[in-house]
Amino acid sequence: MLYWLQRNLPKIVISPSFAVIIWFVYGFVLWTFYVSFTKSKMLPRYEFWGIDQHFRLWSNPRWFNAVENLLIFTILFVLVCLLIGIILSILLDQKIRTEGFLRTIYLYPMALSFIVTGTAWKWILNPTMGLEKLLNDWGFTEFTFDWLVNRDMSIYTIVIAAVWQSSGFVMALFLAGLRSIDDEIVKAAKIDGASLYSIYLTIILPMMRPVFMSSIVILLHISIKSYDLVVALTAGGPGISSDMPAVFMTQMAFHRSEIGLASASAVMMFLTVLAIIVPYLYSELRRQDANS
Amino acid sequence: MQTLDFQKMENIERSSARKRIFYRWLLFIILGIFALYYLAPLYVMIITSLKTMEEIRQGNLMTLPREIIFDSWITAWSGRGGIDAGNVFLRPFFWNSLKMVVPAVAISTFFGALNGYALTKWRFKGDNIIFLLFLFGCFIPYQAILLPMSRTLGFLGISNSISGLVLVHTVYGLSFTTLFFRNYYISIPDEMIKAARIDGAGFFKIFFKVLIPISAPIAVVTVIWQFTNIWNDFLFGSSFSFGEAAPIQVALNNMVLTSTSVKEYNVDMAAAFIAGIPTLLVYILAGKYFIRGLTAGSVKG
Numbered sequence: 001m002l003y004w005l006q007r008n009l010p011k012i013v014i015s016p017s018f019a020v021i022i023w024f025v026y027g028f029v030l031w032t033f034y035v036s037f038t039k040s041k042m043l044p045r046y047e048f049w050g051i052d053q054h055f056r057l058w059s060n061p062r063w064f065n066a067v068e069n070l071l072i073f074t075i076l077f078v079l080v081c082l083l084i085g086i087i088l089s090i091l092l093d094q095k096i097r098t099e100g101f102l103r104t105i106y107l108y109p110m111a112l113s114f115i116v117t118g119t120a121w122k123w124i125l126n127p128t129m130g131l132e133k134l135l136n137d138w139g140f141t142e143f144t145f146d147w148l149v150n151r152d153m154s155i156y157t158i159v160i161a162a163v164w165q166s167s168g169f170v171m172a173l174f175l176a177g178l179r180s181i182d183d184e185i186v187k188a189a190k191i192d193g194a195s196l197y198s199i200y201l202t203i204i205l206p207m208m209r210p211v212f213m214s215s216i217v218i219l220l221h222i223s224i225k226s227y228d229l230v231v232a233l234t235a236g237g238p239g240i241s242s243d244m245p246a247v248f249m250t251q252m253a254f255h256r257s258e259i260g261l262a263s264a265s266a267v268m269m270f271l272t273v274l275a276i277i278v279p280y281l282y283s284e285l286r287r288q289d290a291n292s
Numbered sequence: 293m294q295t296l297d298f299q300k301m302e303n304i305e306r307s308s309a310r311k312r313i314f315y316r317w318l319l320f321i322i323l324g325i326f327a328l329y330y331l332a333p334l335y336v337m338i339i340t341s342l343k344t345m346e347e348i349r350q351g352n353l354m355t356l357p358r359e360i361i362f363d364s365w366i367t368a369w370s371g372r373g374g375i376d377a378g379n380v381f382l383r384p385f386f387w388n389s390l391k392m393v394v395p396a397v398a399i400s401t402f403f404g405a406l407n408g409y410a411l412t413k414w415r416f417k418g419d420n421i422i423f424l425l426f427l428f429g430c431f432i433p434y435q436a437i438l439l440p441m442s443r444t445l446g447f448l449g450i451s452n453s454i455s456g457l458v459l460v461h462t463v464y465g466l467s468f469t470t471l472f473f474r475n476y477y478i479s480i481p482d483e484m485i486k487a488a489r490i491d492g493a494g495f496f497k498i499f500f501k502v503l504i505p506i507s508a509p510i511a512v513v514t515v516i517w518q519f520t521n522i523w524n525d526f527l528f529g530s531s532f533s534f535g536e537a538a539p540i541q542v543a544l545n546n547m548v549l550t551s552t553s554v555k556e557y558n559v560d561m562a563a564a565f566i567a568g569i570p571t572l573l574v575y576i577l578a579g580k581y582f583i584r585g586l587t588a589g590s591v592k593g
Contacts, residue, residue: 009495010414017403017466018422024463025429028437035439044443084326091323104579105327108334110586111575112568113524115541119548119564120333123340123557124353134352164333172583225433228526232545249435250531259439266435277431
């Protein structure tokens, strides 16, 4: 008995956490999947209803609008973050003395919550008293900036704040990647007469494929889940012009008593993340196996 | 001829040196502009919070306050007293967040360490699959568990309470803490454990006497990661609590949204800054570990 206990102690120790994960992650996801196939409104109902909720979701113009916004946001967010992150990491990699200090400045927004970031940027982008007034005072009297209250532009304000918050992170990832590259390669290329510019473009950046991969996956992951920033900055408005799937989901779940529809939208978000994460984890784990 | 060549070479050298200095300056100017870009919002937040509304209306984002007034900080922190009853202020919610963060971080970190230990030093059949199942928990969009979670909290009788939020954050932090400790312990040589086992030490003795004493670096990373995430959380806070049990981020958002008579941007900025202080402090004091957590939590596995 004692021997059995001793032998199985590791399994016994891990089982409470494991049970918690199985129940609260996998069980809950399955629940959400199932409820998306029911007629649930304010309260969950468990009779199977078929895929009508999913039809309702995809014929809902508000959901379409949210998905469209997510696409615009994701493309811009990922591209601009990568661009800024890569430029900063390369510049910081030029052996400068103040590197640590500058890095601290570039990365501190990551320590703030999206609500704090959103609150600050909401004030900065304030259509009359914010950036507009600043530039007017500085002599650009024609300058107007009303993106926060402009239906066509509100989604871009979220991009601005999100890039400010997350681009330093991409910088940190790329800087770590650059540091792991052998100096000899750069030296050899320099002796061959290659310019620094072409060394980075043709030799170093292609070597950073894994860093590109993980940065993109993380940025995609952040953007699909983006909720707090939208709530704090625009609350999805004006109207629904800056709505996003995560906002749509909580609206349907907690304010519109549309549990079935909310679950259907959550399922869509889940599947999107799955489609990104599973191939990534698979290739990461294979790479690790190959290395060890 | 000889002298002329020297002259020429010297010229080339001097111009390339000049070029190098030019590029050096250009580098610093670009890096400096980016630094200003990242710092500007913080600067605007702070100076706005120190101005009166009168001054805010007259000046612009960048104008410095004529005199430094902490009134908005006091209003943001402890309200205006009895003047208008409906106003939200941060003090009680700050404590809510603290009461939520401390147990959630402690419990999830402890179990993460235990799991990481069991998964790496006592390999058993299926341990890799168990780890993968944990790992996937880091990535799920929480929208997919929001509804069943809110029903579960209701069922347990802890919806809209700090204990409910502690439970939620502990549960969904487990994946991350297990991942951190697992990846740390896997690099600890097995010989250490074997030697302790020969000496007759059992599972828990090895954990507490051998591994815990060398776990400080990863424990700091994990605690900072969990603290930052839980302190900054809004989704769980806003979905599972309201009114008095809300954490600080929810209170901040409510404060900014509730527009009693006039919008007070100075109070909003002071409140946002107060809500950001704990995580900013952690970042400034332990930036190295913060970054390590970010990269470890992202370049997963």
